[in-house]
Amino acid sequence: MPDIINLGFLGCGNIGGGVYHLLMDMHDEILKRQNIDIRIKRALVKSIAEARNDVPTAIMTENADDVLTDPDIQIVCEFMGGEQPAASFMQRALANGKTVVTANKMALALNWSALAATAKSTNAGLYYEASVGGVIPVIRSLTVSLDADEIDEVMGIVNGTTNYILTQMAQKGSSYGDVLAEAQRLGLAEPNPAADVEGYDAAYKLSILSSIAFHTHVPYAKIHREGITGVSPEDITYGREMGYTLKLLAIGKRTGDSIEVRVHPTFLPNDHSLARVDGTLNAIFNHGKYCQDMMLEGRGAGDKPTASAICGDILYAAKHLSMPLAPSFNNTDEPEAHISFTDNWICRYFIRLDAADTPGVLSSVASAFAARSISIASILQRPSENGLAQIILITHEANEQSVQDALSSLDPATVQVKSMIRVEA
Amino acid sequence: MPDIINLGFLGCGNIGGGVYHLLMDMHDEILKRQNIDIRIKRALVKSIAEARNDVPTAIMTENADDVLTDPDIQIVCEFMGGEQPAASFMQRALANGKTVVTANKMALALNWSALAATAKSTNAGLYYEASVGGVIPVIRSLTVSLDADEIDEVMGIVNGTTNYILTQMAQKGSSYGDVLAEAQRLGLAEPNPAADVEGYDAAYKLSILSSIAFHTHVPYAKIHREGITGVSPEDITYGREMGYTLKLLAIGKRTGDSIEVRVHPTFLPNDHSLARVDGTLNAIFNHGKYCQDMMLEGRGAGDKPTASAICGDILYAAKHLSMPLAPSFNNTDEPEAHISFTDNWICRYFIRLDAADTPGVLSSVASAFAARSISIASILQRPSENGLAQIILITHEANEQSVQDALSSLDPATVQVKSMIRVEA
Numbered sequence: 044m045p046d047i048i049n050l051g052f053l054g055c056g057n058i059g060g061g062v063y064h065l066l067m068d069m070h071d072e073i074l075k076r077q078n079i080d081i082r083i084k085r086a087l088v089k090s091i092a093e094a095r096n097d098v099p100t101a102i103m104t105e106n107a108d109d110v111l112t113d114p115d116i117q118i119v120c121e122f123m124g125g126e127q128p129a130a131s132f133m134q135r136a137l138a139n140g141k142t143v144v145t146a147n148k149m150a151l152a153l154n155w156s157a158l159a160a161t162a163k164s165t166n167a168g169l170y171y172e173a174s175v176g177g178v179i180p181v182i183r184s185l186t187v188s189l190d191a192d193e194i195d196e197v198m199g200i201v202n203g204t205t206n207y208i209l210t211q212m213a214q215k216g217s218s219y220g221d222v223l224a225e226a227q228r229l230g231l232a233e234p235n236p237a238a239d240v241e242g243y244d245a246a247y248k249l250s251i252l253s254s255i256a257f258h259t260h261v262p263y264a265k266i267h268r269e270g271i272t273g274v275s276p277e278d279i280t281y282g283r284e285m286g287y288t289l290k291l292l293a294i295g296k297r298t299g300d301s302i303e304v305r306v307h308p309t310f311l312p313n314d315h316s317l318a319r320v321d322g323t324l325n326a327i328f329n330h331g332k333y334c335q336d337m338m339l340e341g342r343g344a345g346d347k348p349t350a351s352a353i354c355g356d357i358l359y360a361a362k363h364l365s366m367p368l369a370p371s372f373n374n375t376d377e378p379e380a381h382i383s384f385t386d387n388w389i390c391r392y393f394i395r396l397d398a399a400d401t402p403g404v405l406s407s408v409a410s411a412f413a414a415r416s417i418s419i420a421s422i423l424q425r426p427s428e429n430g431l432a433q434i435i436l437i438t439h440e441a442n443e444q445s446v447q448d449a450l451s452s453l454d455p456a457t458v459q460v461k462s463m464i465r466v467e468a
Numbered sequence: 469m470p471d472i473i474n475l476g477f478l479g480c481g482n483i484g485g486g487v488y489h490l491l492m493d494m495h496d497e498i499l500k501r502q503n504i505d506i507r508i509k510r511a512l513v514k515s516i517a518e519a520r521n522d523v524p525t526a527i528m529t530e531n532a533d534d535v536l537t538d539p540d541i542q543i544v545c546e547f548m549g550g551e552q553p554a555a556s557f558m559q560r561a562l563a564n565g566k567t568v569v570t571a572n573k574m575a576l577a578l579n580w581s582a583l584a585a586t587a588k589s590t591n592a593g594l595y596y597e598a599s600v601g602g603v604i605p606v607i608r609s610l611t612v613s614l615d616a617d618e619i620d621e622v623m624g625i626v627n628g629t630t631n632y633i634l635t636q637m638a639q640k641g642s643s644y645g646d647v648l649a650e651a652q653r654l655g656l657a658e659p660n661p662a663a664d665v666e667g668y669d670a671a672y673k674l675s676i677l678s679s680i681a682f683h684t685h686v687p688y689a690k691i692h693r694e695g696i697t698g699v700s701p702e703d704i705t706y707g708r709e710m711g712y713t714l715k716l717l718a719i720g721k722r723t724g725d726s727i728e729v730r731v732h733p734t735f736l737p738n739d740h741s742l743a744r745v746d747g748t749l750n751a752i753f754n755h756g757k758y759c760q761d762m763m764l765e766g767r768g769a770g771d772k773p774t775a776s777a778i779c780g781d782i783l784y785a786a787k788h789l790s791m792p793l794a795p796s797f798n799n800t801d802e803p804e805a806h807i808s809f810t811d812n813w814i815c816r817y818f819i820r821l822d823a824a825d826t827p828g829v830l831s832s833v834a835s836a837f838a839a840r841s842i843s844i845a846s847i848l849q850r851p852s853e854n855g856l857a858q859i860i861l862i863t864h865e866a867n868e869q870s871v872q873d874a875l876s877s878l879d880p881a882t883v884q885v886k887s888m889i890r891v892e893a
Contacts, residue, residue, distance in 0.1 A: 069618065072618070190502070190780050193494065319744065333603075335772065338765045339764050351614065355616055
């Protein structure tokens with residue numbers, strides 16, 4: 044006799060519809076392979092009258108209790124997006140002992156400790172593979188495959204919209220605004236693009252990723268976040284001339300008990316594995332003490348890839364209902380006391396300056412850096428136009444704070460800082 | 469109270485030593501994170517007197533029974549390599565109800581059905597993440613994360629030695645023999661390199677990979693296997709001129725109930741994700757109905773990365789001793805009756821010919837292809853030397869058999885087939 048597993052959906056838009064259709068399409072195959080009979084019993088929607096996606100209205104409800112309190116429903120799949128009411132619904136499902144599967148990075152990142160505590164208290168499963176990197180199996184890789192390793196670095200292209208915009212800017216030399224407008228026209232960026240282009244989405248994902256990679260809670264609030272709205276085509280072009288590709292990266296590093304977590308535009312050497320991950324693709328690069336370098340690449344969004352990841356979680360959850368060892372939620376609610384978070388990380392820096400084309404200006408720049416022990420790895424100066432010379436510097440490794448200090452010390456009457464972009468790897 | 473898990477090792481060379489040292493190094497961290505106290509109770513070696521790797525001789529034994537029949541040992545880790553006695557030892561361990569963790573692709577591929585049947589009969593776990601792609605979590609991704617999906621293609625660079633040789637040949641223009649000799653000097657190729665360069669190693673791995681990807685047993689004997697010993701620097705150079713990079717790929721494709729499995733040198737477009745996986749790196753590219761394209765990349769060998777993958781399996785096994793749902797061993801012993809294996813696949817072909825520089829020769833070549841409905845996508849002819857013209861053709865998609873027929877039909881007095889290399893993606 045097969046195991047019958049009853050699912051309840053919270054939300055049934057693009058993602059919920061995609062999961063519904065995958066489970067219908069693969070139902071008999073899953074039954075044959077796994078001896079599991081997956082049934083979708085209830086789906087919470089805002090309005091049954093406005094429901095889409097060819098999901099039968101017979102299973103729909105506008106009352107969350109029909110999903111959250113139905114004793115037949117073992118697994119609750121949350122597809123609402125946004126922090127609330129998704130987080131409180133997940134809390135209630137877990138409190139009722141139901142396993143939860145979600146792709147909601149925002150609700151998860153902002154309510155990590157509370158959700159984990161409730162899951163532990165009722166021994167319920169909590170799965171979220173699709174919350175970071177879509178179909179890329181990075182959550183399972185970190186929590187299971189690399190469980191015996193010591194990860195010291197995660198670095199990811201985890202937002203397809205911004206990667207599409209940066210790729211287009213690089214390939215066409217277009218401005219940020221023009222490419223954004225086109226991405227919006229193509230449905231690749233939201234009418235209000237802030238969550239993507241300001242790096243919020245990537246920061247939620249980095250909170251999740253670094254918490255599991257580093258085995259300690261990394262609160263969202265600790266993440267340094269910069270988006271791509273200030274990126275100019277000139278930076279991309281100069282970077283390329285010097286051998287670098289620009290990406291919006293989510294970066295987490297742990298050295299001993301010190302953790303740095305940051306989302307910002309980043310130059311990578313052209314031959315770095317992440318540098319050629321283009322368009323809407325996502326990829327996550329890890330480094331660990333034993334595994335060394337590893338990269339996982341795939342579709343970070345789209346209803347089918349997202350459904351694949353969610354249904355992988357659903358099947359795993361179905362097999363582990365009695366033993367939901369699931370995620371590495373041995374993270375403490377707050378970061379452990381010995382952990383510190385630093386904003387004064389070390390990396391290399393790409394700096395573009397407009398300098399008055401008069402004697403002594405380059406010397407003043409050089410001495411501002413030298414005074415803070417920042418050494419310059421390469422320099423590119425372009426002939427002046429309108430009496431202004433463009434100077435591009437790439438430093439050797441330096442402290443963030445020293446670089447910020449050096450740039451603040453420059454005399455704005457003769458030197459303007461046009462951009463400062465961090466360089467990794 | 470932590471769970472105490474007692475391990476027994478079969479073999480304690482490079483890999484076993486690497487696992488031992490990782491488990492010692494990470495013991496307290498694993499205890500803290502997982503509440504599991506991992507202990508290595510016994511290690512079978514050929515000769516205690518000749519043991520290496522700083523593993524204490526006190527745990528060593530020369531008697532396999534000390535590992536296979538010790539009731540305290542819950543997990544047997546096989547690090548012997550080679551088919552026998554590794555396979556029969558694993559059989560005995562499984563028959564005794566012990567979970568087995570192995571990295572031995574040869575023993576596993578050649579004894580898949582028997583090992584799976586024994587594991588099922590005693591409800592013992594059988595884990596083999598490190599058998600394909602080293603630390604790359606491809607086994608877990610296919611068996612767990614993509615469990616609800618329908619994979620139709622796996623394509624992998626799964627042998628670091630041959631990838632190193634092809635990369636060096638491409639970068640230096642050196643001959644196969646010269647690069648092989650250097651790889652042997654550096655310890656990257658065995659004194660007898662046949663297992664790697666003839667594609668046996670890749671074929672064992674492909675048998676495992678395609679069995680789990682396609683949810684049916686894909687016997688090693690069904691795999692078409694060609695190595696890299698016939699690859700010339702000229703092919704690599706001409707391929708590059710035409711936009712292609714040469715890799716030894718393990719390819720599995722499933723269309724309906726038809727499966728093709730093959731290991732051979734393959735040209736990939738330069739912008740394919742696998743094309744820039746260089747040196748000893750491994751990578752596996754999947755395509756599925758829902759997940760679409762996905763690629764996993766990392767270290768395929770080396771004691772530390774291999775130890776990381778094995779210890780991920782050990783921890784997973786330790787948590788699942790009572791419920792070893794482990795691998796997708798719902799594959800039947802023999803491939804199901806409705807499955808067929810084809811040698812007459814469809815792909816594109818790179819063909820290099822030496823042709824007599826006389827009128828009518830190109831026409832005879834063209835008509836041999838046209839007669840079999842093979843159309844030519846691009847052609848490159850070099851001025852003749854010594855009365856011989858070099859002609860390089862790349863076909864559109866064609867049947868293997870038609871191409872073989874066309875090449876056999878050419879008159880060897882005027883046209884010599886120097887190479888025929890399949891082109892994918």
